[in-house]
Amino acid sequence: MKSPSPNLVSELAPPANRSSHEVTIEKVIGHSFRRVQDTLAVEEPLEIQLAHGAIGARSVKSISVTMRTPGDDFDLAAGFLMTEGVVRDSNDIEQIVYAASSIGEASRESEETHSALPYQPGKNVVRVELAPDVVVSLANLERNFYTTSSCGICGKASLLALQTVCPPRRKNIFQIEADTLTRLPDRLREAQSLFNLTGGIHGAGLFNSEGELLGVKEDVGRHNAVDKLLGAEFLADRTPLRQALLLLSGRASFELLQKALMGGVSMVACVGAPSSLAVQVAIDFDIILVGFLRDNHFNIYHGAKHILGHSAD
Known part of the structure; x- marks a missing residue:
């Protein structure tokens, strides 16, 4: 078998669609290889800035940088702020815009810094302008909001x-047929246009109890996909989502259950496994939780009485 060309790492072309781009690769099958085009999901940094305070005394603070797939950036920013408890009503947000530069940088320095960012650096900083009467807890911002499963803080502190x-939550009255539930992963996959192109991106879908797809978002980060999805619903003034099910294309972590809780979602299902702390959140806050939802089987971690059409052996 011939060795691949030594100078061939990847040949990138500026994409027409920022969410994906084409690369030239060498595809190996057995003892032969050939050059083909492959499509990758784009991963770029997004800085989220927060502008708040009274008119004439506004403050602007950079609160997060996340690696995301470009697209639905405003939904992502709104969803992040809502699920982290910074905003509670869509009217708290006056506008969301792309910012010209990062906080504290001179124009020349900003241009030099951002010139290294892929493709469209002017679209990698989002500024959320809050209404003047919205009070922001700077202490929470300094602590980077709550703990996550990767920070080493105990689960009890995270839950508190x-x-x-x-x-505030009402009694969970959401119900769904087991047969309807098992059909949802295929419906989510069919709606994942970027996954169909790249095979390497997370999806989050919102369904009603009849199995109707209400919305879908994709991103290289599973938490970003959920923020985009819940942010779109938040900006459309459709939260809390008490009559909805959130379906995740991967696993369910504490962070994702936290986001579902903040969006008022009544049920979370995932095709992978939930973590122990995710299950504890589901129990403590009465969120129906299903894992390993594949083909015609799934595991119920909380809320079995809400899933109809199945019986114990």
Whole structure:
């Protein structure tokens, strides 16, 4: 078998669509290889800035940088702020815009810094302008909101932090047929246009109890996909989502259950496994939780009585 060309790492072309781009690769099958075009999901940094305070005394603060797939950036920013408890009503946000530069950078320095960002650096900084009467807890911002499963803080502290900011919940009355539930992963996959192109991106879908797809978002980060999805619903003034099911294309972590809770979602299902702390959130806040939803089987971690059409052996 001939060795691939030594100078062939990848040949990138500026994409017409920022969410994906083409690369030239060498595809190996057995003892032969050939040059083909492949499509990759784009991964770029997004800085989220927050502008708040009274008119004439506004402050602007950079609160997060996340690696995301470009597209639905405003939904992502709104969803992030809503699920982190910074905003509670869509009217808290006056506008969301792309910012010209990062905080504290001179114009020349900003241009030099951003010139290294792929494709469209002017679209990698989003500024959320809050209404003048919205009070922002700078202490929460400095702590980077609550703990996550990767920070080393105990689960008890994470749950206590979540209890202080979660919205009031009503009794969970959501129900769904087991047969309807098992059909949802295929419907989500069919709606994932970027996954169909790249095979390497997370999806989050919102469904009603009849199995109707209400919305879908994709991103290289599973948390970003959920923020985009919930942010779009938040900006459309459709939260809390008590009559909706959130379906995740991967696993369910504490962070994703936290986001579902903040969006008022009644049920979370995932095709992968939930973490122990995700299950605890589901139990503590009465969120129906299903894992390993594949083909005609799934595991119920909380809320079995809400899933109809199945019986115990």
